[in-house]
Amino acid sequence: MTVMLADGRPMPRLGLGTWPMNDEEARQAVTHAISLGYRLIDTAASYGNEAGAAVAQASVAREELFVTTKLRGSHHGYDAALRGFEESRARLGLDYVDLYLIHWPLPGRGLYIDTWRAFVHLREQGLVHSIGVSNFTPEQIDRITGETGVAPVVNQVEMHPGFPQDELRAWHAEHDIVTESWSPLGRGSKLLDEPAVTDLAAAHGRTPAQVVLRWHVQMGAVPIPKSADPERMRQNLEVFDFSLSSEDLARLEPLATGGRLGGDPDTHVEL
Numbered sequence: 001m002t003v004m005l006a007d008g009r010p011m012p013r014l015g016l017g018t019w020p021m022n023d024e025e026a027r028q029a030v031t032h033a034i035s036l037g038y039r040l041i042d043t044a045a046s047y048g049n050e051a052g053a054a055v056a057q058a059s060v061a062r063e064e065l066f067v068t069t070k071l072r073g074s075h076h077g078y079d080a081a082l083r084g085f086e087e088s089r090a091r092l093g094l095d096y097v098d099l100y101l102i103h104w105p106l107p108g109r110g111l112y113i114d115t116w117r118a119f120v121h122l123r124e125q126g127l128v129h130s131i132g133v134s135n136f137t138p139e140q141i142d143r144i145t146g147e148t149g150v151a152p153v154v155n156q157v158e159m160h161p162g163f164p165q166d167e168l169r170a171w172h173a174e175h176d177i178v179t180e181s182w183s184p185l186g187r188g189s190k191l192l193d194e195p196a197v198t199d200l201a202a203a204h205g206r207t208p209a210q211v212v213l214r215w216h217v218q219m220g221a222v223p224i225p226k227s228a229d230p231e232r233m234r235q236n237l238e239v240f241d242f243s244l245s246s247e248d249l250a251r252l253e254p255l256a257t258g259g260r261l262g263g264d265p266d267t268h269v270e271l
């Protein structure tokens, strides 16, 4: 199951998130995930687990894998971004990265446009197949696209039924940008215990997490649930053989209370 990116490259419809895992936890989780059939592995320089995530290539042909990593805030700027990329690539032990994202826009530093120029260069060099952003607003995306003529193909943002990103998703769709959802399960228990979710799970003979991940797929997003638990990893991947009706989807709408669990793109500083 893949979605076609605007640059013509296919991306898996669901992946494994690795935050917060250390190298050893990532090594174990990714090894198991690959054996279950996961092909998209999402890591980041700031997670400190790229070397662990690198184990993915041990058991599957490189072209079958889709490895995403992200540039940390301390490496914003043209030259710093090129250095940050080389460091990530060395930790990952890869010739190329499938998708490289600017992790946060850090608007206060005013460097994300220069950073994006470096990303365009990396793509031209073939060191990165696809380039995108994370936690960017439409205004910020318009700026980098306007300055360079190159649009990001993905924006990875916080998204779950509690924070469904309706407006941003509609804007992405108009601009041929794939929405990738971080914290797709709302980080676990509270969302998964909501009666609307557990009722739908019972009605479909599925788990609450499967209902929520299916919601992402039907919203057109690519979720990257994090789990270190083999049984949960298995169930999180099995969301392509059932579907939620429009009534089912409507039952999840009241969960949208508008609250973020993570950082606000305009103010969040992560170096």
Ligand code: A2P
Pocket: 017, 182, 183, 184, 185, 186, 187, 188, 189, 192, 207, 209, 210, 224, 225, 226, 227, 228, 229, 232, 233, 235, 236
């Ligand atoms: P664990 O790693 O012990 O499985 P998110 O991806 O939204 O950040 O959510 C991750 C959290 O949800 C983690 O605490 C993870 O715990 C938990 N989780 C992941 N998959 C499932 C599942 N299928 N059922 C219940 N909890 C899950």
